[in-house]
Structure formats: C-alpha cells, structure tokens
Amino acid sequence: MMCDFxxxxxxxxxxxxxxxxxxxxAAVLLLAAAASVVLRNLIHAALCLTLSFIALxxxxxxxxxxFVGFVQLLVYVGAVAMVIVFAILLTRPDELERSxxxxxxxxxxxxxxxxxxxxxxxxGAIFTSPTGDRPMPPAVAVPVADLGKALMGDxxxxxxxxxxxxxxxxxxxxxxxxxxxx
Amino acid sequence: MTLQIVLGISAILFSLGLAAVLTRSHxxxxxxxxxxxxxxxxxxxxxxxxxxxxxxxxxGILFAIFSIxxxxxxxxxxxxxxxxxxxxxxxxxxxDADQLKG
Amino acid sequence: xxxxxxxxxxxxxxxxxLLGVFGVPDxxxxxxxxxxxxxxxxxxxxxxxxxxxxxxRKILARVQNRLxxxxxxxxxxxxxxxxxxxxxxxxxxxxRGADPIVHFLAPVVMMVPAxxxxxxxxxxxxxxxxxxxxxxxxxxxxxxxxxxxVFMAGWGSNNKYSVLGAMRAIAQMISYEIPLVLSAIxxxxxxxxxxxxxxxxxxxxxxFGFVPQWFVFTPWGxxxxxxxxxxxxxxSNRSPFDLPEGESELVAGHLTEYSGFKYxxxxxxxxxxxxxxxxxxxxxxxxGWQAPLPFLEIIPSWCWFFGKVCFVAFTMIWxxxxxxxxxxxxxxxxxxxFLLPMSFAAFLAAACWHYAGRGALGWGMSLVIxxxxxxxxxTSFTRRFAVSKRTYxxxx
Amino acid sequence: xxxxxxxxxQGLAVTARNFVGSYFEKARMTTEQYPEERPKLPENAxxxxxxxxxxxxxxxxxxxxxxxxxxxxxxxxxxxxxxxRDEAGxxxxxxxVFEIDIAVCMSCQxxxxxxxxxxxxxxxxxxxxxxxxxxxxxxxxxKLLKSNEYYQSIHPTExxxxxxxxxxxxxxxEAAAAAKAAKAKPAEGAAG
Numbered sequence: 001m002m003c004d005f006x007x008x009x010x011x012x013x014x015x016x017x018x019x020x021x022x023x024x025x026a027a028v029l030l031l032a033a034a035a036s037v038v039l040r041n042l043i044h045a046a047l048c049l050t051l052s053f054i055a056l057x058x059x060x061x062x063x064x065x066x067f068v069g070f071v072q073l074l075v076y077v078g079a080v081a082m083v084i085v086f087a088i089l090l091t092r093p094d095e096l097e098r099s100x101x102x103x104x105x106x107x108x109x110x111x112x113x114x115x116x117x118x119x120x121x122x123x124g125a126i127f128t129s130p131t132g133d134r135p136m137p138p139a140v141a142v143p144v145a146d147l148g149k150a151l152m153g154d155x156x157x158x159x160x161x162x163x164x165x166x167x168x169x170x171x172x173x174x175x176x177x178x179x180x181x182x
Numbered sequence: 183m184t185l186q187i188v189l190g191i192s193a194i195l196f197s198l199g200l201a202a203v204l205t206r207s208h209x210x211x212x213x214x215x216x217x218x219x220x221x222x223x224x225x226x227x228x229x230x231x232x233x234x235x236x237x238x239x240x241x242g243i244l245f246a247i248f249s250i251x252x253x254x255x256x257x258x259x260x261x262x263x264x265x266x267x268x269x270x271x272x273x274x275x276x277x278d279a280d281q282l283k284g
Numbered sequence: 285x286x287x288x289x290x291x292x293x294x295x296x297x298x299x300x301x302l303l304g305v306f307g308v309p310d311x312x313x314x315x316x317x318x319x320x321x322x323x324x325x326x327x328x329x330x331x332x333x334x335x336x337x338x339x340x341r342k343i344l345a346r347v348q349n350r351l352x353x354x355x356x357x358x359x360x361x362x363x364x365x366x367x368x369x370x371x372x373x374x375x376x377x378x379x380r381g382a383d384p385i386v387h388f389l390a391p392v393v394m395m396v397p398a399x400x401x402x403x404x405x406x407x408x409x410x411x412x413x414x415x416x417x418x419x420x421x422x423x424x425x426x427x428x429x430x431x432x433x434v435f436m437a438g439w440g441s442n443n444k445y446s447v448l449g450a451m452r453a454i455a456q457m458i459s460y461e462i463p464l465v466l467s468a469i470x471x472x473x474x475x476x477x478x479x480x481x482x483x484x485x486x487x488x489x490x491x492f493g494f495v496p497q498w499f500v501f502t503p504w505g506x507x508x509x510x511x512x513x514x515x516x517x518x519x520s521n522r523s524p525f526d527l528p529e530g531e532s533e534l535v536a537g538h539l540t541e542y543s544g545f546k547y548x549x550x551x552x553x554x555x556x557x558x559x560x561x562x563x564x565x566x567x568x569x570x571x572g573w574q575a576p577l578p579f580l581e582i583i584p585s586w587c588w589f590f591g592k593v594c595f596v597a598f599t600m601i602w603x604x605x606x607x608x609x610x611x612x613x614x615x616x617x618x619x620x621x622f623l624l625p626m627s628f629a630a631f632l633a634a635a636c637w638h639y640a641g642r643g644a645l646g647w648g649m650s651l652v653i654x655x656x657x658x659x660x661x662x663t664s665f666t667r668r669f670a671v672s673k674r675t676y677x678x679x680x
Numbered sequence: 681x682x683x684x685x686x687x688x689x690q691g692l693a694v695t696a697r698n699f700v701g702s703y704f705e706k707a708r709m710t711t712e713q714y715p716e717e718r719p720k721l722p723e724n725a726x727x728x729x730x731x732x733x734x735x736x737x738x739x740x741x742x743x744x745x746x747x748x749x750x751x752x753x754x755x756x757x758x759x760x761x762x763x764x765r766d767e768a769g770x771x772x773x774x775x776x777v778f779e780i781d782i783a784v785c786m787s788c789q790x791x792x793x794x795x796x797x798x799x800x801x802x803x804x805x806x807x808x809x810x811x812x813x814x815x816x817x818x819x820x821x822x823k824l825l826k827s828n829e830y831y832q833s834i835h836p837t838e839x840x841x842x843x844x845x846x847x848x849x850x851x852x853x854e855a856a857a858a859a860k861a862a863k864a865k866p867a868e869g870a871a872g
Contacts, residue, residue: 022187022188023187030191030198033195033199033218034198036202036214037201037202037215042208043386044386046210046214047432047436049214050432052221053217053221054429056195057425059191060224063229063232064232065228065231065246066416066417067247067417067418067421068224068246068250069425070418070421070422071247071421072224072250073425073426074421074425075254076250076254077428078424078425078427078431078461079428079458080217082431082435082454082458083257083258084213084257084261085454086261086454086455087264089439089447089451090265090268091264091265091268111203112201112204114204115197115198115200115204115205119193122193123190126189126190126193127190131185134233135184136232136233137234139232142243144477144478146240147243147247150240150244151244151247158244158248162251165251165252165255168255169254169255170255173259173262176262176263176265177262177265177266346698346699347698347702349698349701349702349708349709350711354713602692602696606688606691606692607691658684659684662685663684665684666682666684
C-alpha cells in the first residue's frame with residue numbers, strides 16, 4: 001500500500017491517488033486568494049495573490065497540463081504580479097482605503113453577499129449538472145511539439161491576433177504611462 | 183476525483199475574485215480580482231480538457247494559453263491606466279474618477 | 285562505455301542495491317534515490333559556490349596585480365569556511381519598521397527557485413535529474429520566483445534604498461528576461477525541442493571530424509549565445525549590470541537591511557542562480573556535456589559539463605573585472621533597443637539557417653542577417669551614448 | 681571604421697594581460713606580505729619619540745637632564761616629566777618620571793628639534809597596537825630609553841651628525857677645561 005503510493009507519486013504525480021493530488025495546491029490556491037481579497041495591506045494582498053498564482057500553476061501541473069502550468073508561472077509570477085506590485089509602489093501604497101460607495105446602502109457587505117449569491121448559483125449549477133460526476137480519465141502527456149503544431153496550424157489566426165494584441169498592449173501601456181514630454 | 187470538484191474549486195476562485203471587485207475600492211485591488219476570475223476561467227478550460235474523453239483535442243489547453251496572454255495584456259494596459267489616473271487625480275480610488283458623471 | 289563516465293550512476297545503483305539487500309522497502313528506496321540525486325546536486329553546487337566565492341576574489345585580485353585572500357588554509361582555500369563562520373555568528377538585524385514576515389521569507393523565496401532550476405540541467409550523459417518535456421520553459425518559469433523574492437526583500441526592509449534597489453532589480457530582470465528567453469528559444473527552435481537533453485544531443489558530432497557542432501559556432505548561435513550571456517549577467521545581477529546593488533548610489537540595494545545568515549542565504553542563492561544560468565548557457569550553446577574534440581571523449585561527460593560551467597563563470601568574473609557599472613537608463617535602453625532587435629535578428633537567422641540548409645548558403649545568409657542589424661544598431665548606439673568631450677564649468 | 685563592441689574586446693584583453701602577467705612577472709606584484717615580509721623603512725620614517733642613552737646602563741647614560749623644554753613645547757602636551765630629587769630635596773639633573781602618551785602624540789618632532797641635549801629622538805617602531813586604550817599607550821621611562829647604538833641603526837646619517845657634534849662639544853669642553861686648568865695652575869703656583 002505504502003509502496004504503491006510512493007511509487008506512483010514519484011513516477012507520475014499527476015495520476016497518483018486517482019488525481020486527488022490536485023486538492024493540495026487547490027487548498028493553497030483558495031486560501032491565498034481569500035487572503036488577498038481580505039487583507040487590508042495592499043502589498044500583502046499582492047504577495048498573497050502571487051502565491052495564489054503559483055498555486056494555480058501547480059494546479060494546472062497537477063491536472064497534467066505541463067506547458068500551461070509553466071506558462072502560468074512565467075507570465076503571472078514573472079510579469080503580472082511584478083507589474084501589479086510596481087503599480088502599487090508607483091501609486092501610494094500606504095494610503096488608507098475608503099469603503100466602497102458603489103453599493104452605497106449596503107457597504108462591502110453588499111458586495112460580499114452578491115459574490116456569495118454568485119457562488120451559490122455556480123455551485124448549484126455545477127453539482128446538479130449531469131456531466132459533473134464524470135470520472136477522471138487517465139492523464140495523457142501532451143507533447144509540446146503537438147501544441148506548437150496546433151498553434152502554427154489550426155490556431156494560427158488566433159496566434160497572430162494575440163501577437164497583434166500583445167504588441168498593441170505593449171505600445172499602448174508604454175504610451176499611457178509615459179511622462180508627457182514638456 | 184470528479185469534474186465537479188475541480189469546477190467547484192474554480193467557482194470558489196471566481197467568487198473570491200468577484201468579491202474583491204465588489205467590496206474593494208482600490209483600483210489595483212479590482213484588477214487583482216479580475217486576474218483571479220480569469221484564473222478561474224482558465225482552470226475551467228483545463229478541467230474540461232482533462233476530463234474530456236478525447237485527450238488529443240487541444241482546444242482547452244490552447245484556449246488557456248491564449249487567455250493567459252490576453253490577461254497579461256489586460257494587466258499591463260490596466261495598470262498603465264491606473265498610473266495615469268493616479269497622476270491626474272492623485273488617487274487610485276475608483277470612486278474618485280467620476281468627472282464624466284452628468 | 286568507460287567506468288568513470290558512468291561512475292555517478294553506477295555508484296547510486298550500487299548504493300541502492302546494497303540497501304535493498306539489507307531489506308529496505310521499495311518505496312523507501314524510491315525516495316532515497318530521489319534524495320540522493322537532490323543531495324548530490326545541491327552539494328556540488330554549494331561546493332562550487334564556496335570555491336567561486338574565494339576564486340572570484342583571487343581572480344579579481346590577480347587582474348589588479350594583487351594577491352587576493354591567501355591567509356586561511358593553503359592558498360586561502362578555506363576562506364569560505366571563515367566567511368561562513370563570520371556570517372553565521374553575526375547578529376541578525378531586523379529593522380523596527382520592517383515587515384517581519386516578508387523580511388524573513390524573502391531569502392527563503394530567493395533560495396527556492398535557485399535550487400529548483402537545477403533539476404533540469406543535463407549534467408552528463410544520461411544524467412538529468414528530471415527529464416521534462418518543457419525543461420527550458422520550466423527553468424524560466426521557476427526562475428521568475430527570484431523577482432518576487434527581490435521585491436519582498438526590498439519592500440519588507442522598509443528602507444528607501446531597499447525599495448529603489450528592488451524596483452531597479454525587477455525592472456532590469458523583466459527587461460533582460462525577454463532577450464534571454466528569445467535567444468534560448470532560438471536554440472530550442474533549431475534543436476526542435478524544449479528538452480535540455482535533446483538540445484544537447486542536437487549539438488553532438490564533429491564537422492570535418494574535429495570542429496564540434498555546438499550552436500555557438502554558427503552565426504545565429506554566436507549571436508543568440510552572446511545575447512543569452514549578456515542576459516544571464518543581468519539576470520544574476522552581476523557586473524556590469526549590478527547596479528541594483530550599486531553601493532555608490534543605493535548602499536546595497538535590496539540587501540541593505542540584511543545581515544548574518546539571511547544575507548548569506550541571499551549571497552548563496554545569487555551564486556547558485558548564476559551557476560544554474562551558466563549551466564543553461566552551456567546546455568543551450570556550448571554543447572552541454574559534449575567534449576570539444578573527438579579524442580577528448582575519454583574524459584567523462586560530467587567533467588566536461590562542470591568544466592564548461594566553471595569556464596563560463598570565470599568569464600563572468602573576468603567581465604566583472606573589466607567593465608564599469610552601467611547607468612540605469614543606459615541599461616534599460618540597451619535591453620530594449622539593442623538586445624531585443626538583435627535577438628529577433630538571431631531568430632530570423634536561425635530560421636534561414638534551418639531552411640537554407642546547413643551549408644555555405646545557410647552560413648552566408650544567417651551571417652548577413654545577423655551582421656547588418658548589429659552594425660547598424662551598434663554604430664547608432666555608440667553614437668548616441670558616446671561620451672561627449674568633457675568641459676569643466678569651473679576650470680579656466 | 682571602428683567596429684561596435686571593439687572597445688569591450690580591448691578592455692577584456694587588458695585585464696587578461698594583467699591576469700596572466702601577474703603569475704609570470706614578479707615586478708607586477710607589489711604586495712608585501714606583512715607579517716612575513718617587513719617593509720624596509722626609509723631613513724627618515726618616524727613614529728614616536730624615544731630617549732637616547734649612552735653606554736650600557738640606561739639610567740647612568742641618560743642624556744636627558746629634565747629641563748622640561750620638550751614638555752613645554754609639545755603641542756598636544758603628551759609629555760610628562762617629573763624631576764628627580766635626592767633625599768635632601770635638591771633637584772637632580774635627571775627625570776624621575778618621563779612619560780609620553782602616544783595616543784595623544786602627533787609625531788610632529790618638535791620635541792626633537794627643541795631638545796638642547798640631543799636626548800629625544802624619533803623612533804621607527806610601528807607595531808604598538810594593544811588591546812587596551814590607556815595603559816599600554818603611555819610609554820614610561822623604561823620603555824622610552826633606547827641605546828645610542830639603536831639610534832645609529834635606525835637613523836644612521838642623523839645619528840652620525842649628532843655624535844660628531846657631541847664629540848666636538850666634548851672636545852671643546854675638554855679643551856676649555858684644559859685651558860682653564862692651565863690658567864688656574866699658574867695662579868695656584870703664584871698663590872703657592
């Protein structure tokens with residue numbers, strides 16, 4: 001029993017213990033995400049968000065999507081999280097946050113209630129859906145070469161559009177954040 | 183392990199992102215909430231790919247990759263806008279950017 | 285296959301067999317096997333770190349015609365021990381306004397990626413700790429954690445120099461990561477895989493029987509390798525790109541408020557990270573564990589790998605001894621306006637090389653594609669940043 | 681046409697030449713490995729003052745007569761002199777206490793210049809560090825007194841001059857004494 005467990009864990013963590021391994025990073029993910037929502041200190045929130053990005057990447061890896069997991073880590077941890085902390089530092093990080101007036105009569109509680117209601121609806125839909133209790137098929141490794149061929153073949157238009165979008169975003173962000181030339 | 187559990191995780195993540203957007207007033211917190219929601223969406227794509235009977239169909243993975251790229255672009259532009267707003271209004275509270283109201 | 289070549293693998297198999305004979309259960313052996321690899325890799329790299337910390341000082345000293353450390357042990361080789369004792373016994377200061385948790389976690393977060401990236405490097409023939417399909421991507425994905433650590437160190441210290449240093453370091457790392465990844469992808473593109481062992485295998489063999497077919501000996505490979513090397517210098521915060529820690533302006537950057545063992549951890553992580561990226565450079569462009577000449581193949585492959593890593597580390601020290609520190613705007617302009625277009629050129633040259641065949645035509649085309657933008661960008665760059673004639677306001 | 685990047689190569693070549701040269705050219709390495717190799721000090725190097733004595737016995741050959749000129753002239757006032765007295769309380773021409781606080785001394789050499797008896801001179805000993813700030817840095821008479829031979833060894837030119845002058849003085853004094861004795865003799869004879 002012990003032997004099987006460790007062997008399968010070492011050989012193939014994705015399929016080990018019937019895929020339940022996902023729950024470990026998922027727990028970290030949800031805790032970190034909750035912390036980043038609740039924390040008042042913006043930098044702490046951003047760091048928790050970074051942790052949740054990392055955990056999300058590990059969840060992807062545990063689901064067998066190796067490439068997406070690494071891309072998630074590279075893009076979110078390496079770029080998005082850093083851009084967020086940069087933005088926090090360039091604006092004033094120590095300014096006290098005022099309470100939200102969008103739900104003027106309800107305050108933050110209103111927002112939380114709305115989010116909870118959404119959660120209830122989503123969970124209800126998920127757990128009543130007929131396809132929901134589909135069992136997990138054994139993981140099949142996706143060769144990176146196949147992904148590349150698909151990107152350059154069937155999805156090449158989407159790839160080019162993404163390229164244009166990223167270029168536009170890069171130029172746009174640079175122009176927006178540029179100091180006005182005197 | 184069933185699809186429901188992964189989708190449930192993703193739903194909780196989405197609601198957390200939504201809660202961040204609805205309860206916080208700091209513009210960067212809003213952006214962070216949006217990133218969480220996008221992550222939840224990506225998780226859904228990957229979950230459906232993982233549990234699909236045809237593992238050779240790569241649409242789920244590719245969609246997730248595209249979505250990550252779009253999220254990166256969105257974060258860059260969004261934060262540039264926030265910095266610009268801060269420069270003009272000296273505030274990053276979303277409620278302060280109300281000059282256009284009639 | 286000679287015995288020395290397989291020595292590490294055979295030694296591990298023998299050890300595990302021995303334990304198996306003594307009735308250690310299988311699952312424990314599986315864990316032990318993994319731990320053996322981890323322990324060996326970490327021990328080797330920490331040993332390299334210790335050796336470099338003294339050799340760097342000796343080499344820098346020799347360049348300046350000094351002797352360098354020679355007091356502790358023979359030729360000063362035990363200097364790292366003395367340094368270690370000093371570091372450990374120093375007081376661990378935490379500034380009063382600092383964020384204690386973030387301040388404490390930063391060195392840990394710094395160390396983790398530096399050690400994790402070591403997992404995918406091919407140390408020798410059949411010696412890859414973890415064979416990952418997307419190994420190169422893994423290296424950069426995990427390496428991204430360093431930036432988080434630098435930010436945590438800078439912000440957690442509650443010190444303006446730390447924050448400024450951290451922001452500079454992150455801006456520099458993000459900027460240089462782009463040419464770094466692009467030039468790594470050039471090598472991956474020609475090898476047709478993101479797997480380090482496949483990339484090394486693609487550089488095997490000798491042209492004309494003696495010229496090794498490493499990527500660095502092609503026009504595009506030389507360009508991409510040089511870009512990768514420069515990016516590696518910047519990523520590991522080494523001179524001439526060490527201005528996040530530029531003591532003339534920022535005290536010590538994000539390390540200002542660190543002392544004792546935490547500082548030692550940062551120091552160690554930086555050096556291990558440097559070795560990791562040297563290892564990746566060797567893997568991608570210098571033929572990994574391949575011997576440079578056919579008759580030298582009797583020397584075990586792992587010796588070649590570590591020899592090359594040490595050589596690359598030596599050149600990094602050499603560069604440090606030579607070049608002065610850049611200014612921050614020059615640094616970023618160099619990354620975005622020179623290295624980025626050049627890595628695109630290398631990309632294009634590699635594509636031409638691939639489709640024009642690997643003969644004279646491919647050589648010529650890729651050489652032109654690389655050389656023209658280099659000359660154009662290089663001359664415009666040297667003109668723009670040329671030092672103007674100095675005039676002193678108060679003289680004469 | 682200057683190829684871009686050529687300067688980097690030139691710089692690397694310079695450092696490489698230095699690196700390799702440091703192993704082959706002895707002249708490049710100027711480092712003295714201090715505890716094993718001692719620097720040869722130039723003759724006029726000076727650290728702190730000391731007292732010269734003639735002959736073998738430090739007390740007997742002491743040149744100092746406790747005139748206290750150096751004590752008065754010393755700008756940082758690091759010299760302390762107490763004149764010796766006999767049982768009757770009569771002042772003797774030698775110091776009972778002679779101390780120099782080298783923590784205060786600034787090596788200005790004024791004491792040497794004002795000394796009319798060529799008694800105080802500058803030393804070259806630089807290994808004076810101690811673990812205590814106070815006591816070991818106050819040099820007393822025993823530590824200060826050093827033989828004329830030692831003085832000769834550290835400042836040969838200066839010491840030769842001094843000795844020649846002292847010798848000349850002594851001769852002049854002897855000659856004067858002899859002349860006085862010669863003058864006194866006839867007077868004595870006349871008296872007798």
